[in-house]
Amino acid sequence: MAGKKHFRPDIDFTLRRVFKKRSFRDLQREVINAALDGEDVFLQAATSFGKSLCFQLPAVVDHGITIVISPLLALMLIQVAAMRAAGIKVATINSTTPHSDKAAIIDDLRCGHPLTRLLYVTPEFCQLEHFRKILRVIHAQCELARIAIDEAHCISEWGHDFRPSFQALSFFKREFPDVPMICTTATATAQVREDIITTLELDPAKLKIFTMTTNRPNLHYEIRFKSDEEDHYPDFLAWIRAAHARRAANTPRGTQLAALNQRADNVPGIIYTLFRKDCESLAARLRADGIGAKPYHAGLSHTDRADHLAGWVANREGYDVIVATTAFGMGIDKENVRFVVHWQIPKSFEGFYQEAGRTGRDGKASVCILYYGREDRDRAANMMARENAKHHHAGAAQQAQIMSRAKSLQALITYCESTTGCRHAAISRYFADANKPKCEWACDWCKDAVGLVKRKERGLASEEWCSTQREAGAYAVDDYD
Numbered sequence: 001m002a003g004k005k006h007f008r009p010d011i012d013f014t015l016r017r018v019f020k021k022r023s024f025r026d027l028q029r030e031v032i033n034a035a036l037d038g039e040d041v042f043l044q045a046a047t048s049f050g051k052s053l054c055f056q057l058p059a060v061v062d063h064g065i066t067i068v069i070s071p072l073l074a075l076m077l078i079q080v081a082a083m084r085a086a087g088i089k090v091a092t093i094n095s096t097t098p099h100s101d102k103a104a105i106i107d108d109l110r111c112g113h114p115l116t117r118l119l120y121v122t123p124e125f126c127q128l129e130h131f132r133k134i135l136r137v138i139h140a141q142c143e144l145a146r147i148a149i150d151e152a153h154c155i156s157e158w159g160h161d162f163r164p165s166f167q168a169l170s171f172f173k174r175e176f177p178d179v180p181m182i183c184t185t186a187t188a189t190a191q192v193r194e195d196i197i198t199t200l201e202l203d204p205a206k207l208k209i210f211t212m213t214t215n216r217p218n219l220h221y222e223i224r225f226k227s228d229e230e231d232h233y234p235d236f237l238a239w240i241r242a243a244h245a246r247r248a249a250n251t252p253r254g255t256q257l258a259a260l261n262q263r264a265d266n267v268p269g270i271i272y273t274l275f276r277k278d279c280e281s282l283a284a285r286l287r288a289d290g291i292g293a294k295p296y297h298a299g300l301s302h303t304d305r306a307d308h309l310a311g312w313v314a315n316r317e318g319y320d321v322i323v324a325t326t327a328f329g330m331g332i333d334k335e336n337v338r339f340v341v342h343w344q345i346p347k348s349f350e351g352f353y354q355e356a357g358r359t360g361r362d363g364k365a366s367v368c369i370l371y372y373g374r375e376d377r378d379r380a381a382n383m384m385a386r387e388n389a390k391h392h393h394a395g396a397a398q399q400a401q402i403m404s405r406a407k408s409l410q411a412l413i414t415y416c417e418s419t420t421g422c423r424h425a426a427i428s429r430y431f432a433d434a435n436k437p438k439c440e441w442a443c444d445w446c447k448d449a450v451g452l453v454k455r456k457e458r459g460l461a462s463e464e465w466c467s468t469q470r471e472a473g474a475y476a477v478d479d480y481d
């Protein structure tokens with residue numbers, strides 16, 4: 001609880017012994033110490049920074065239970081599995097938890113002195129009165145150590161993944177003002193940050209805010225221009241074949257990978273598309289061309305999804321590339337992903353950054369390619385207009401959401417159309433990151449600004465053509481998946 005300044009466990013020891021990491025990354029120690037001092041903490045850091053450790057480690061060394069609120073089932077399951085493997089007493093209650101497991105977890109909690117160190121739940125579960133009652137019992141026994149809110153941007157109507165149930169999390173500070181909170185996110189603009197703090201009723205004067213750079217220097221950002229006239233599949237196939245050829249020619253890298261029990265001919269990656277039907281057809285097309293690819297979307301059976309994810313994570317042959325909708329995103333933490341491709345413009349700037357952030361998590365050079373076409377841009381705008389029309393009687397909160405979505409998409413369009421500046425700098429600007437990123441040729445503009453302009457001129461449909469097509473209603477689309 002707040003104000004615990006007397007107890008300072010050996011966090012370096014726990015880092016090595018339990019989490020099997022050699023040292024803290026920049027600022028992880030400071031964040032963890034602030035949490036252990038009982039402060040409320042807001043942590044914004046780049047994708048793959050290691051934000052989870054900042055609440056997991058305190059939970060292991062501290063007295064009492066940490067409640068982790070997480071928006072996605074996949075995200076919870078991945079973290080829970082990793083911690084279980086490390087021998088940490090962790091549990092989750094979600095829609096897939098078997099009844100008998102759930103009963104055992106509840107029994108452990110209800111006694112007021114739970115053995116469970118971390119409990120992962122959804123925000124919806126936190127709204128249930130019977131769970132709140134249990135929390136009151138644990139709190140009365142001084143065993144409620146901390147509340148961790150992962151992917152905290154979901155709280156804000158200005159955020160890209162807004163979930164109304166996240167707003168009900170204000171319950172925690174109101175009921176348990178002495179229980180510290182830690183909020184983590186990779187994608188918050190200044191406005192989203194303010195909104196999170198206000199909604200959760202955190203006291204800005206007491207809150208420790210850590211905002212680290214959003215920059216991922218090992219990611220190479222590149223826009224590839226396309227039009228409806230031309231199929232961009234051959235371009236991608238040529239790119240991935242060249243990547244395989246480079247890998248085959250690099251004998252030392254092959255030996256290194258073999259030592260890590262990895263296949264030298266595997267270049268793992270993710271292709272994101274907005275449509276389920278593309279997932280299936282693109283994966284099939286790649287397989288026909290000898291590239292191991294599997295689809296992943298919410299329409300697949302649970303068994304297929306689990307098999308495709310497990311095969312890909314384990315670097316199995318035939319599972320090198322996942323062709324996914326955004327059902328596959330937050331929380332995916334596979335270290336050797338070498339590329340993320342967006343098959344068309346994503347729905348938001350934050351979504352783009354999150355998804356691109358699945359690559360290069362081992363710190364090695366990785367590629368983020370976004371195939372941008374003006375026809376896709378107009379389809380995205382059309383979709384957004386349709387969704388907005390459904391809410392034309394929306395209240396102020398929904399209006400705010402609509403506006404922020406439109407702003408985010410527009411910012412992404414500007415990013416794609418830009419031929420006048422570094423991509424890393426543009427991303428930092430969007431997130432109001434004060435740090436000036438060093439690009440070192442890790443984007444298409446810094447590498448070859450002149451070539452970029454030429455490729456754009458050659459690759460995109462003209463604005464004139466797009467405007468006649470728009471008038472003819474050519475870009476009306478059914479729902480995204």
Ligand SMILES: Nc1ncnc2c1ncn2[C@@H]1O[C@H](COP(=O)(O)OP(=O)(O)OP(=O)(O)O)[C@@H](O)[C@H]1O
Binds near residue numbers: 023047050
């Ligand atoms: N100090 C450390 N040393 C080595 N590896 C670390 C350290 N801290 C975290 N990691 C590893 O870094 C990876 C990314 O951590 P984590 O999943 O917490 O990222 P994140 O900041 O939540 O990113 P995202 O927002 O992209 O999900 C994990 O595999 C984790 O084990």
